[in-house]
Each structure stands twice: as C-alpha cells, then as structure tokens.
Amino acid sequence: MRDEAVWYTEANDERTSEAAPRRILLFGGTFDPPHVGHLTMAQIAYEQVGADEVWWMPAAKPPHKAEIDTDTFAWRFRMVEALIGSRRHMRVTDVENRLPKPSYTVDTLRALIARYPCVEFLFLLGADSLQHLPEWHGAEELCEMVRFVVARRPGYDFDTAAARARARLPHIRMDVIDMPMLDVSSTWVRDRLDRQLDVCGLVPDPVLAIWRQGPEGGRGWSGGTSSMIFGSASPSH
Numbered sequence: 350m351r352d353e354a355v356w357y358t359e360a361n362d363e364r365t366s367e368a369a370p371r372r373i374l375l376f377g378g379t380f381d382p383p384h385v386g387h388l389t390m391a392q393i394a395y396e397q398v399g400a401d402e403v404w405w406m407p408a409a410k411p412p413h414k415a416e417i418d419t420d421t422f423a424w425r426f427r428m429v430e431a432l433i434g435s436r437r438h439m440r441v442t443d444v445e446n447r448l449p450k451p452s453y454t455v456d457t458l459r460a461l462i463a464r465y466p467c468v469e470f471l472f473l474l475g476a477d478s479l480q481h482l483p484e485w486h487g488a489e490e491l492c493e494m495v496r497f498v499v500a501r502r503p504g505y506d507f508d509t510a511a512a513r514a515r516a517r518l519p520h521i522r523m524d525v526i527d528m529p530m531l532d533v534s535s536t537w538v539r540d541r542l543d544r545q546l547d548v549c550g551l552v553p554d555p556v557l558a559i560w561r562q563g564p565e566g567g568r569g570w571s572g573g574t575s576s577m578i579f580g581s582a583s584p585s586h
C-alpha cells in the first residue's frame with residue numbers, strides 16, 4: 350500500500366471549490382456493472398445528507414460474492430468512472446484494491462479514518478444489504494465508525510431489516526433516503542447483456558462501451574488510472 354497516495358480519481362480535473370470536503374458519503378459495491386439505480390441513489394443521498402462528496406468504492410474481493418475477483422477490478426473501476434462522468438462531487442476510489450483481501454468494509458473504514466481523520470464518513474447501502482449488515486465482519490465496530498444511509502429496494506422490507514439491525518447492533522445510526530424505489534439490479538442487467546438484449550438506458554452508453562470491452566479489453570490495472578492523483582492535497586484538512 351502506498352502511504353502517500355490519495356485514494357481516488359477526480360471525477361473532473363477541476364474542483365468546484367477550494368474548501369476541503371468534510372462529510373464524505375462512501376458507496377461500496379461490486380458494480381458489475383454499475384447502473385442508473387446506483388447513480389440515482391448516490392445523487393439523491395448526496396443531496397439529502399448534505400455530503401460534500403460521494404466516493405464510490407468498488408470492492409476488490411467482496412467476501413459474499415465468490416465469483417467477483419480482483420482480476421475484474423480495473424474493469425469495474427472504469428465502468429464506475431464512466432457512470433459518474435463529469436459530476437464533480439463524485440469520485441471513485443481504489444482503496445479496497447490496495448488493502449488486504451477479502452475486502453471487509455470495517456478494514457476499509459479503519460484505513461480511511463486513519464488517512465483522513467477529520468472527515469466524517471457516511472456509508473450508503475440498499476435495503477438488501479442492510480438486511481445482512483448484522484452478519485458483516487466487524488459490524489459493531491463499523492457502526493461506531495459510520496452513519497448509514499439506506500435506499501429502499503423492491504423485494505426487501507426496509508422496516509423489518511431496520512428493526513433487526515437496531516436489535517442486533519444497538520449503536521447503529523441510520524437514515525433512509527426519500528426517493529422512488531428503482532427495481533434494477535446488476536444481476537438483471539448482466540442477464541440482459543449476456544443475451545445481447547437492450548438494457549434501455551439502465552446502463553448509460555459510456556459504461557456499456559467499457560462493459561463490451563470485457564475485463565481483458567481495457568488497459569490493465571497498474572495501481573491507478575492516468576487520472577489517479579498521488580501526493581496532492583488531502584481532503585482531510
């Protein structure tokens with residue numbers, strides 16, 4: 350792990366403000382591929398919690414998805430970059446590819462808090478993930494470190510998941526975002542794409558172009574893309 354690295358790419362070369370961000374909304378996921386459901390929940394949550402930025406955090410090796418491995422990390426990273434496009438308040442970070450595998454969120458938060466001690470981190474997730482949160486490795490410690498921001502999801506009862514999380518994790522802090530539920534998943538999208546069917550804009554064209562290249566089709570992962578910034582001003586002060 351390179352200590353001096355700033356672990357994100359700029360969504361755009363220019364920053365909108367010189368002010369250092371202090372409240373960061375983290376958005377972890379496999380993003381295989383990322384879709385408009387992800388983008389919408391990230392944008393609405395950003396607005397509703399008053400975050401300074403959203404840091405998208407593709408998992409390098411999620412413990413709960415055996416089929417996802419680090420060999421597709423660069424591909425998934427670039428698809429997230431493409432989904433974010435020119436939104437200056439969003440970035441994608443490769444922090445989980447720099448940390449030991451599998452990618453436990455609690456380890457990631459420990460590393461981020463050590464690197465950015467003055468930043469308040471919030472963590473965005475869907476109601477399906479909230480349902481499993483009590484079983485996450487280090488869930489209690491994680492609850493001390495972040496406030497959760499939850500998007501309701503069709504097929505998952507938010508109230509039940511929230512009650513269970515509160516019972517099992519007494520220190521949990523969470524807010525639910527107010528937005529229409531979006532019934533789209535990467536699983537559904539992958540199935541359509543594998544059968545060469547139209548995904549009707551649920552995955553924007555720049556993301557689709559990278560998807561079609563495949564994990565081997567793009568440039569390999571060498572620790573960062575050309576837009577990776579190293580050793581520049583940290584957002585933590």
Ligand code: ATP
Pocket residue numbers: 377378379380381386387390473474475476477478500501502503531532533534535536537
């Ligand atoms: P897959 O179908 O492959 O499991 P996914 O669509 O759930 O993928 P992930 O990358 O696993 O996408 O999701 C990242 C986070 O976004 C998770 O916390 C998940 O709950 C949430 N999420 C994804 N899609 C939605 C959606 N349509 N509504 C609410 N939350 C969502």
